[in-house]
Amino acid sequence: MKVFSMAMLDIQNVSKTYEDNLIVNNISLTINAGEFFTLLGPSGCGKTTLLRMIAGFVTPDSGKILLDGKDITHLAPEKRPLHTIFQSYALFPHMTVYDNIAFPLKMAKWEKVKLNEQVLELLEDVRLTKYMSRYPHELSGGQRQRVAIARSLVDRPKLLLLDEPLSALDARLREHMHVELVKLQEETETTFIYVTHDQGEALALSNRIAVLNHGKIEQLDKPQMVYTRPDTHFVADFLGKCNLLRAEILGIDYEGKYLKLRVADSLEFDLFDLDVDTPNMYFVGQIGWYFIRPEKISAKKTDIDDEDLFSARVFVKGYYYYGGETLYEFLLENGTKIQAMLSNTKTEQSKFYTEESLVYVAFDPQAGNFLIK
Ligand SMILES: Nc1ncnc2c1ncn2[C@@H]1O[C@H](COP(=O)(O)OP(=O)(O)OP(=O)(O)O)[C@@H](O)[C@H]1O
Ligand SMILES: [Mg+2]
Structure with missing residues (x-):
């Protein structure tokens, strides 16, 4: 370097x-x-x-x-x-x-x-x-x-x-x-x-x-x-495709330096390693966005059992085939759109999740961050 x-x-x-x-x-x-x-x-x-x-x-x-x-x-x-x-x-x-x-x-x-x-x-x-x-x-x-x-x-x-x-x-x-x-x-x-x-x-x-x-x-x-x-x-x-989901601060832990968030009115998880000490930077009830890139989100047909990952049931809205990857548009149960970029690594033609598929998305919440402006 x-x-x-x-x-x-x-x-x-x-x-x-x-x-x-x-x-x-x-x-x-x-x-x-x-x-x-x-x-x-x-x-x-x-x-x-x-x-x-x-x-x-x-x-x-x-x-x-x-x-x-x-x-x-x-x-x-x-x-x-x-x-x-x-x-x-x-x-x-x-x-x-x-x-x-x-x-x-x-x-x-x-x-x-x-x-x-x-x-x-x-x-x-x-x-x-x-x-x-x-x-x-x-x-x-x-x-x-x-x-x-x-x-x-x-x-x-x-x-x-x-x-x-x-x-x-x-x-x-x-x-x-x-x-x-x-x-x-x-x-x-x-x-x-x-x-x-x-x-x-x-x-x-x-x-x-x-x-x-x-x-x-x-x-x-x-x-x-x-x-x-x-x-x-x-x-x-501006830097590329991303999910910017409405997010609200439910709690701030000054000791553990983390925020408890509610994202898209339905998903609750904690974000760690934040600068929670700067006065007035964050407050309970504050509204912002939770940001995460689509390639940080994975999808499976069965619920994903991994304690580091956050997972949610979604519906398929559509997809765009780009060759190496396919961009899926999923909907959370309350209708919020969430995009996942999935690699087409299989040798055979990629099997797309269709509108009828039962799909779960999963991601590590720490792969994203909380934005206030
Ligand atoms: N000589 C000039 N007189 C009046 N307005 C100008 C002049 N030069 C630039 N501007 C204006 O300043 C703004 C910024 O122009 P600039 O050329 O710096 O943009 P840019 O970021 O290089 O955009 P692009 O990506 O389109 O090249 C524009 O609104 C432009 O119309
Ligand atoms: Mg220019």
Whole structure:
């Protein structure tokens, strides 16, 4: 497991307003040297605006941006030791792959032998050595994007900003590029700040993710944490399929640090290891949501006898076959919907639970958590 400790980029209380709308709302965050950091959020939440402030194309209304301890808030974009790759990357159509990649070095007047060495190394890194004499129109979309990435890395920037760089590519090519990007980032030891609205992409690529909503950070953590331990309803919902069931606190045990919950007006269980000491955080009678991912729920045709698991009788509402898994929609006896994602591990075609089936679901309550906002 990689550990990053050197703060490289320090964003302090940065805000930006457009036409009376607060687009970036007092954001503070620190990005470490060598990190693959992702800004994830829905369309319009302010990701590109924040990235453009880091790049210098947009000036914040307030707040500061420090790079290696130096205030760059008002520094011109071309003076910043970073590059930006946009969705619509522009290669020079009249230049070969080699010349496209060499361009920044020629502008910086690199000496010929060193320039050639550096371009050949980058060509190798993006596996385009045999395409170096081709022109952009003779390449596939994925290859063109690799040239754009090589060109952005050739003069060894400290920081590479990538704004949805793969969104023009088809799903298979995108997946392939994910592997390439992570390899390239590790090989060149460049710090990446990656913008996407695709949660799968963010989870697969990042060391850490900041989930943005309406110009604010809702949660900043490792991919496993934002996925399995979301802090808010929004993060839970945005990161993938989930059950968010109405829940009420029946009791708080300060000694044992647990909450007694009633979920979906019918299921009662305890949640452990909670921070019950923070004043006013929880109170008896408080209403929130119990969150649990569908893959944490299993289903059987007979009642499941395991004291660590909570089980309930359900009815089948429907199912969606995804190939590797099937998503079942069950109803509790009071009509509350509960989703379970079941793996199709059997060799024969999966036997689906039908509307007539008698089914029990079971889950470990600790696999989920209680959300109050
Ligand atoms: N120059 C501008 N003038 C006025 N409004 C702007 C300007 N730039 C961005 N906005 C607005 O700010 C909001 C956030 O835009 P931004 O481009 O940062 O969103 P985003 O998170 O990158 O979205 P997407 O995923 O669609 O790219 C949007 O409502 C947009 O219309
Ligand atoms: Mg954008």
